[in-house]
Amino acid sequence: MRASRLVSLLMLLQARQPRTADELAAELEVSPRTVYRDIEALSAAGIPVYGESGHDGGYRLVDGYRTQLTGLTRQEAEALFLAGLPAAASGLGLGPVAANTARKLLAALPAELRTHADRVRERFHLDAASWYHGPEATPQLPTVSDAVWQQRRVRIRYQRWAAPHEASRTVEPHGVVLKAGQWYLVARRSGEFRTYRVARIVEAVLLDEPFERAESFELGRYWSDYLEDFDARRHRGEAVLRLSPEGVRLLPQLAEPAIARAAASGVVEADGWTRVVVPIEQPEQAVHDLLRLGPLAEVVAPQELRDRLAEALTSMLRRYAEVSG
Template sequence: MRASRLVSILLLLQARQPRTADDLAARLEVTPRTIYRDIEALSAAGIPVYGEPGHDGGYRLVDGYRTQLTGLTRQEAEALFLTGLPAAASGLGLGPVVATTERKLLAALPAELRSHADRVRQRFHLDAASWYHDAEATPQLPTVSDAVWQQRRVRIRYQRWAAPHEATRVVEPYGVVLKAGHWYLVARRSGEFRTYRVARIVEAALLDETFDRVEDFDLGGYWQDYLDDFDSRRHRGEAVLRLSPEGMRLLPQLAEPAIARAALESGIVEADGWIRVVVPVEHPEQAVHDLLRLGPLAEVVAPQGLRDRLAEALTSMLRRYAEVSE
């Protein structure tokens, strides 16, 4: 345990200097007194580590000192090849670079760790695209990702759902997100963060203008807030349904997670064994399409307008099939 911690301290000092005893203790979940002893042990082992006093002080390594020790455990070496980076990197135009890096990393690992890491690569594969959908064409993704890395403004011509259906914008790109096989650009425009689907960017041109990032911006946190807000905006109402026991069991496979969660939380078993639930729905046209997936496993109780629309759709289907059979 201590040997692993000593390696971790060494790698942390190589990554950024200086580091205080309190900082190292918090990261390694030990006391500062333990860090003091560990630093003494590193120094006794010949590692050129020293401490600087003062407000900006801390522990440092002598300039130019690097260790070839990776510090990877067997599980950590295996985990490196479960990140899914090669697939995502291909879309970003970095596939060959990541493949080369992977080969160099494998060559640097001890033989035992190399065999474990390579075995994981042969047994696990990440396919980020959704079922029954091909990956979207995103020819502008490399340009967009370059703008993100270089913190340069980019001019995009973007296809929108609302009129006017095509718009040109100059944006400050903060990051890209891969969600269920779709790439999204998170960018700032007119002081507000916005999200653009990369497949709908028709043209992208890097500008010479750079920009300063908002220091406390958190891409992961923004994306989660965006998803929560997206759900709240598109789920414009609620519907009361009756689900058969089989419908309740299959609901997670037939409906999106928000609907399945709401059904589970609100479900009340009625006398005939069916379950009455309250679930969020989108606009009526989309709600009809979504509810048709449930077929005879569900009945819309309310609102009456949605029940009538679903009845009309079913009547039309029945009429169509009756015409074909005559």
Template sequence: MRASRLLSILLLLQTRGRATAQELADELEVSVRTIYRDVESLSAAGVPLYGEPGHDGGYRLLDGFRTRLTGLTTDEAESLVLTGLPAAAAELGLGAVVAAAQLKLMAALPAELRDRAERITGRFHLDAPAWYRGADRTPHLTEVADAVWNNCVVRMRYLRWAEPHETTRIVQPYGLVLKAGHWYLVAGAAERIRTYRISRIVDLHVLDERFTRPAGFDLAAYWQAYLEQFDARRHRGEAIIRLSAQVLDRLPHLVEPAVAQAALRTAGTPDADGWTRVTIPIESADQALPELLKLGADAEVLAPAELRERLTTTLDALNRIYGTA
């Protein structure tokens, strides 16, 4: 652990040019006293390191000195894809590993390229969760990730939407997907590939049994196909509605993309009042009701009759609450 910290100090100074003891202590999460001892050890080992007093002082390496001890460990090399996703890396239990890999990469770059890389880091930030929603609580994520890395079979208790809600599954974890702040496990189960939302895992045990990943399995391609099939499965019905010109223009900002695209694709010629008849996909009357209520008086449901009746009943109830005698 101490050897790793000494190397980190060396790489930090090589990357930044100057750093105070307090800055190094904060970066490495140790005390300032520990940094003093580490600097003495580096100097004793022949590293040309010196300190400058004053407000703009700190530790520096002698000009021209560069260490070549920048080789990546196996874990660091595997984590390179996550160097631009620090929050995701931390959730996976790889925060320290990713930080070490990134530091070694920066130290290995020439000064000009290092400055450009740091400029991008300071000007681009990825925030995965959707607006007005927090990320899922995922207490089993680290265990799942470990099973994915090591091809270990897992047994889990899982809460699903259908009855029975709680079920026990033994699965082969193929990969992890982060979608809009939510983590998903893609796994083989009963000769099928299934997708599980990790926040709905109640309990999980990593078994001693190992598995072999399917040859040619492409996680990104599977996920894209899953999303397309997901929309097709959940949109089991259609609704015919009339939309005012005002809401039709704003539809992509009010409803999900699949609904907005279907509406614009099926839009006919506006009637004498400027309203347009469109056909949109829906999951059910229960799901469509709150979505269409968002459109207010700029939308009228024509079919199916069940959905129109549900809207009428809801509007009557609202009128009883807010209406006048």
């Protein structure tokens, strides 16, 4: 166990330095005291690691020292090839590079591990796109990703829902996210982080203007907070529904997760139908969403939503009656 941790410690120092004992302890999920002992062990084993004091201090490796990637376990070799995202790499303009990297890694593995890696590639495939939607056209994605890698500002021309429908912005790109087959740019503008759908960027110009990344920024944490805030902002109201037993069963397939989660705490009434309170967006959007449930659900409240749904159904019935006649 300690040997594996020592290898991990060495890899962390190779990836970025200096690293303080507290930072290394957090990464390895051990105490700083354990890190001190491990640093001593590495030094005793001949690894040229040393510590620097001061504000910018920490542990470093002697300049130019690198170790080879060795000691992969079977599970690590399998996980290595599970981590591949061919479609994502292609979207970023790195498809051939990713494929070539995989070939080199595969060739470098011992025969036994190479066999296990091949088994993973033959048996598991990741398709990140959502059902019933083709991939979005994202011609500006390579430029945007270049700006992220190079830490340079980029000027974008962006299509918005609100007026004015097209706006120009100069932003500091901190990362890109692939969500259900759609790419998003996370960038800082005027000191605040914002999210832009890459498919709506109609022009992107990479500027010769470097910027300093926000030290505290973590892309994964930002995205998680963004999704939570997004749901809170768009779900501005609630609706009371009655769901048939079949409606309860099919709800996770017919409605978004936020509605399905809320419905899990519903109350079953005497006739077998379940009364639930679910979050909704604006009434116009809620009508479209709830029409999916058809006769499996009844809107009880608010009255405005009930009336709008009744109007939509009456209009549909009239249209079908005209066609039949």
